[in-house]
Amino acid sequence: MTEAKLARLSDANPGERFRITTLKIEGTMKRRLLDLGFVPGSEITVLQKSPLGDPTAYRVSHTTIALRKEESDHIYGERIGNE
Amino acid sequence: MRATVPNPFDELMEHAKRLTDGDTREQIVASIFQTSRQICQETVTYTKQEKRYETEKLDRIFTSKIWGFPIMLAMLAVVIYITIAGANVPSSLLAEFFGWLEGYITLLFQQLHAPSWLHGILVLGLYRGTTWVVSVMLPPMAIFFPIFALLENYGYLPRVAFNMDRLFKKSGAHGKQSLTMAMGFGCNAAAIMSTRIIESPRERMLAILTNNFVPCNGRWPTLILLASLFMAAGYTGGWKTFATASVVVAMVVFGIIVTLTVSWILSKTALRGVPTHYTLELPPYRRPKIWDTIVRSTLDKSVYVLKRAVTVAAPAGVLTWVLANIHVGDTTVLAYSAQLLDPFARQLGLDGYILLAFILGLPANEIVVPILLMGYLSTGALIEVDGLHSLKQIFLDHGWTWLTALNMMLFSLLHYPCGTTLVNIYKETKSKKWTFLSFAIPTAIAIVVTFTTAHLVQWFGLL
Amino acid sequence: MNKREYTIALAGNPNTGKSTLFNVLTGLRQHTGNWPGKTVIHAEGFFTYKNEEYRIIDLPGTYSLYSNSADEEVARDFIIFSKPDVTLVVLDATALERNLNLALQVLEMTDRVIICLNLMDEAKKKGIVIDIANLSKKLGVPVVPLAARNKEGIEELLETVARMVHGEINTTPLVVAYSRAIEEKIAKLLPLVKEVVGEEYPARWVALRLLDGDTSLLHALQHHPHHFLKEGATYACHCAKSV
Numbered sequence: 001m002t003e004a005k006l007a008r009l010s011d012a013n014p015g016e017r018f019r020i021t022t023l024k025i026e027g028t029m030k031r032r033l034l035d036l037g038f039v040p041g042s043e044i045t046v047l048q049k050s051p052l053g054d055p056t057a058y059r060v061s062h063t064t065i066a067l068r069k070e071e072s073d074h075i076y077g078e079r080i081g082n083e
Numbered sequence: 084m085r086a087t088v089p090n091p092f093d094e095l096m097e098h099a100k101r102l103t104d105g106d107t108r109e110q111i112v113a114s115i116f117q118t119s120r121q122i123c124q125e126t127v128t129y130t131k132q133e134k135r136y137e138t139e140k141l142d143r144i145f146t147s148k149i150w151g152f153p154i155m156l157a158m159l160a161v162v163i164y165i166t167i168a169g170a171n172v173p174s175s176l177l178a179e180f181f182g183w184l185e186g187y188i189t190l191l192f193q194q195l196h197a198p199s200w201l202h203g204i205l206v207l208g209l210y211r212g213t214t215w216v217v218s219v220m221l222p223p224m225a226i227f228f229p230i231f232a233l234l235e236n237y238g239y240l241p242r243v244a245f246n247m248d249r250l251f252k253k254s255g256a257h258g259k260q261s262l263t264m265a266m267g268f269g270c271n272a273a274a275i276m277s278t279r280i281i282e283s284p285r286e287r288m289l290a291i292l293t294n295n296f297v298p299c300n301g302r303w304p305t306l307i308l309l310a311s312l313f314m315a316a317g318y319t320g321g322w323k324t325f326a327t328a329s330v331v332v333a334m335v336v337f338g339i340i341v342t343l344t345v346s347w348i349l350s351k352t353a354l355r356g357v358p359t360h361y362t363l364e365l366p367p368y369r370r371p372k373i374w375d376t377i378v379r380s381t382l383d384k385s386v387y388v389l390k391r392a393v394t395v396a397a398p399a400g401v402l403t404w405v406l407a408n409i410h411v412g413d414t415t416v417l418a419y420s421a422q423l424l425d426p427f428a429r430q431l432g433l434d435g436y437i438l439l440a441f442i443l444g445l446p447a448n449e450i451v452v453p454i455l456l457m458g459y460l461s462t463g464a465l466i467e468v469d470g471l472h473s474l475k476q477i478f479l480d481h482g483w484t485w486l487t488a489l490n491m492m493l494f495s496l497l498h499y500p501c502g503t504t505l506v507n508i509y510k511e512t513k514s515k516k517w518t519f520l521s522f523a524i525p526t527a528i529a530i531v532v533t534f535t536t537a538h539l540v541q542w543f544g545l546l
Numbered sequence: 547m548n549k550r551e552y553t554i555a556l557a558g559n560p561n562t563g564k565s566t567l568f569n570v571l572t573g574l575r576q577h578t579g580n581w582p583g584k585t586v587i588h589a590e591g592f593f594t595y596k597n598e599e600y601r602i603i604d605l606p607g608t609y610s611l612y613s614n615s616a617d618e619e620v621a622r623d624f625i626i627f628s629k630p631d632v633t634l635v636v637l638d639a640t641a642l643e644r645n646l647n648l649a650l651q652v653l654e655m656t657d658r659v660i661i662c663l664n665l666m667d668e669a670k671k672k673g674i675v676i677d678i679a680n681l682s683k684k685l686g687v688p689v690v691p692l693a694a695r696n697k698e699g700i701e702e703l704l705e706t707v708a709r710m711v712h713g714e715i716n717t718t719p720l721v722v723a724y725s726r727a728i729e730e731k732i733a734k735l736l737p738l739v740k741e742v743v744g745e746e747y748p749a750r751w752v753a754l755r756l757l758d759g760d761t762s763l764l765h766a767l768q769h770h771p772h773h774f775l776k777e778g779a780t781y782a783c784h785c786a787k788s789v
C-alpha cells in the first residue's frame with residue numbers, strides 16, 4: 001500500500017482488476033459514482049472498451065457500468081493484477 | 084447570529100454545517116456498501132461460476148471493436164428487411180379488400196339515392212382516408228414493433244448507446260441520446276418525454292431538437308412504400324425486398340448523420356457547452372418472453388394504428404375531400420393551394436400537392452400519403468384504387484420520377500415534427516422559442532437537402 | 547371497521563421490474579424494457595385484494611435517494627411526505643449487493659417496508675442462491691421472492707402487504723452502523739432535529755441528510771410538510787401514461 005504511486009482507473013486495461021482508494025472529483029458526479037458502487041475500498045474489473053475507444057465498461061458490485069474517460073480519470077487506486 | 088429572529092430550521096442547518104466535513108457523503112455511502120456487502124456474503128451463494136459472466140461474454144461480441152458496428156447495422160437491416168418482406172402481402176390484401184368493400188358501399192349509397200356529396204365525404208373522404216392509413220400502416224408496424232420490442236427486452240439498446248457514445252460526445256451531445264432516438268422509432272412525441280433520462284438541460288434540448296430525424300411509426304410506412312415503388316423498381320422477388328430495405332436503412336443512417344451534425348453545430352453555437360458527466364448501466368441480457376412480447380406488442384401497435392386512423396386519418400380524409408370539392412372560380416381550394424405551392428415545391432424536386440400534403444399532414448405524419456393520393460385523385464377522373472400497384476400508376480400519372488420519390492422520402496425524414504410532438508416539446512421545454520426552433524431547424528434542413536439533391540441531379544443530368 | 551384505501555409505493559433501482567410488477571398488480575400496461583430509465587413518468591394504479599382497495603404508485607427507478615436528481619427527490623419526497631402505508635422496494639436478485647444499497651436507505655426512512663426480491667428466475671438460471679429467511683432476519687423486514695414477469699410470488703406478496711397494512715407485522719429495520727465520527731455527530735444532532743422537525747419524520751435519517759449537506763430536504767421539510775401530506779394524493783396523477 002504505497003501512498004505515492006496511485007494509478008488512475010482510466011490507465012487500467014481490460015481484464016485488469018483495480019481497488020479504489022479515492023475519487024478526486026466533486027459534486028453530483030462523485031455522488032453518482034458512489035451510488036453505483038465506486039466507493040473507496042471496492043474492487044473493480046475493467047471489462048472492455050467501446051468500439052470507438054471510449055467509454056469503458058467496468059464490473060462493479062456485480063453490475064456493468066460504463067464510464068467515459070473524463071470520469072475514470074478521476075478515480076484513483078491500485079491496479080491489482082489480472083483476473 | 085445572522086438573522087434577528089433565528090429560524091429554528093436555519094439554526095439546525097447551521098449546526099449541522101459546523102459538524103460536517105467534506106467527505107461525509109463518501110463515508111456514509113461507504114458504510115452502506117460495506118453493510119450490503121456483508122449481508123450478501125452471508126446470504127448469497129454462487130453455484131454456477133460459468134453462468135455468471137454470460138452477459139460479459141456476449142458483450143465482447145456485441146460491443147467489440149470489429150463487430151460492434153457491423154452487428155448494429157445488420158440488426159437494423161434485418162429488422163427492416165423482415166418488416167418489408169412480411170408486410171408486402173398483407174398490405175396488398177388489405178388494400179384490395181378495402182377497395183372491394185368500397186364498391187359495395189358505393190352501391191349501397193346509390194341504392195339509397197344518397198346525394199353525391201354525402202358519398203364523397205363519407206366514402207371518398209372518410210372511408211378512403213381511414214382505410215389507406217390502415218392498409219399502408221398496419222402490417223409494417225405490426226411487424227416492426229414486436230421485433231423491436233424483442234431487442235429492447237433482450238437488453239440490446241444500452242449496447243447501442245455504449246457503442247455510439249463517442250460519436251455523441253464528439254458532437255457535444257449526451258450518450259443517452261441514442262436511447263431517446265430508439266424511442267423515436269416508435270413515436271417522436273413519446274420520445275420527447277423519454278429525454279427526461281438526460282439530466283443536463285443543454286443536452287436534453289439537443290436530444291429534443293434532433294429527435295424527429297429518426298423516422299417514427301407515421302413515417303416508416305411512407306419510406307417503405309416509396310422505396311419499394313420507386314427505388315427498387317428494377318428488381319424482383321427477394322432482391323426487390325433487399326433493395327427496398329437497403330434504401331430505408333440508408334435513410335435511417337442519413338437521419339443519424341444529420342442528428343450528429345445538427346447536434347455538433349448547435350453545441351458550437353446556440354447550445355454551447357461541454358458534454359456533462361454521465362454513467363450508463365449495461366443491464367444483463369435477459370431472454371424475453373418471446374411469445375408474450377410479440378402478442379402484446381402487435382396488439383398494442385395495431386390498436387394504436389387503428390385509433391390513429393379513426394381519430395386523425397378520418398377527419399383528415401373528410402377535410403381533404405371538402406377542400407378538393409369547394410370551388411373558387413373554375414378551380415378547387417385544394418388545386419388552387421397546390422398551384423400556389425408548386426413553383427417552390429418544384430425547386431425541392433417535389434410538386435405542389437406533395438408540399439400541401441405535408442402541410443395538411445402537420446397533425447400526424449401517417450396522413451401525408453393519404454392526403455396526397457386524394458389530392459391527386461381529385462384532379463382527374465376517379466380511378467379505382469385497388470391494391471398497391473395502382474398507387475404507383477397514380478404517382479407516375481402525376482409526373483413522378485425516382486427523384487420525386489427520393490425527395491419526398493428525404494423531406495419526410497427531415498421535416499418538422501408532427502403536431503403532437505410539437506405540443507409535447509412545448510410542454511417539456513415551456514419555451515415558445517425552443518418549440519419554434521424545433522419546428523424551424525428541421526424544416527430548413529429538409530428544404531436545403533431536397534433543394535440540393537434536386538439540383539445536383541439536374542446538374543449531372545442523371546434524370 | 548371503516549373501509550379505507552391503502553397506498554403502496556414501488557421504489558427500487560432502475561430496471562428491476564417495478565413497472566412489470568405494477569402491471570401485474572393493476573392490470574395496466576405501463577411500458578417496460580430492459581434498460582435503465584424506461585419509466586420517466588410515474589404512474590398510479592389501483593387494485594383490490596380481499597375486498598380492500600389499494601392505490602399503487604410506480605416511482606422512477608433511482609440508484610439512491612440522496613437527491614442528486616429530480617427523480618430521486620420525487621421518490622424521496624413521496625416516501626417521506628406522503629407516508630405510503632407500505633413501500634415495496636424492488637430488488638434485482640442477480641445484483642443484490644448494489645441493489646441493497648437503496649433498500650438500506652429506505653429502511654432508514656420508514657419501517658413499513660417489504661423487500662421484493664425480483665428476477666428470481668434469472669438468479670436461478672445464473673445459479674445464484676439467496677437465503678431468504680436469513681436476509682429477512684438481517685434486514686428486519688419481510689422479504690418476498692418474486693418473478694414478476696412470470697407472475698410468481700404475487701400471492702405471497704399481496705398477503706404480506708395485507709398483513710402489513712393491518713399492523714400484523716412487526717418490523718425491526720436494520721440500522722446501518724456508521725463510523726465512530728459520524729455516529730458521534732448524529733448523536734449531537736438528534737435532539738435538535740427532533741425538536742425542530744418533530745417526531746413525524748425519521749430523525750436519524752434527517753440528521754444524516756443534514757450532515758451530508760442536503761439543504762433541499764430541509765427546505766422541503768420547512769415549506770411543504772402539510773402541503774405535501776394533503777397533496778400527496780394528487781402528485782402522481784399523470785396517470786398510467788408512459789412512453
Ligand SMILES: Nc1nc2c(ncn2[C@@H]2O[C@H](COP(=O)(O)OP(=O)(O)OP(=O)(O)O)[C@@H](O)[C@H]2O)c(=O)[nH]1
Nearest residue numbers: 561562563564565566578579583584585607693694
Ligand atoms: N426474467 C425476468 N425478467 C423480468 C422480470 N421482471 C421484469 N423483467 C424484465 O426486466 C426488464 C425491466 O423491467 P421494467 O418493469 O421495465 O423495470 P423498471 O424497474 O420499471 O425499470 P425503470 O422504469 O427503468 O426504472 C423488462 O425487460 C422486463 O420484461 C422477472 O421477474 N423475470
Ligand SMILES: [Mg+2]
Nearest residue numbers: 564565584585
Ligand atoms: Mg419502469
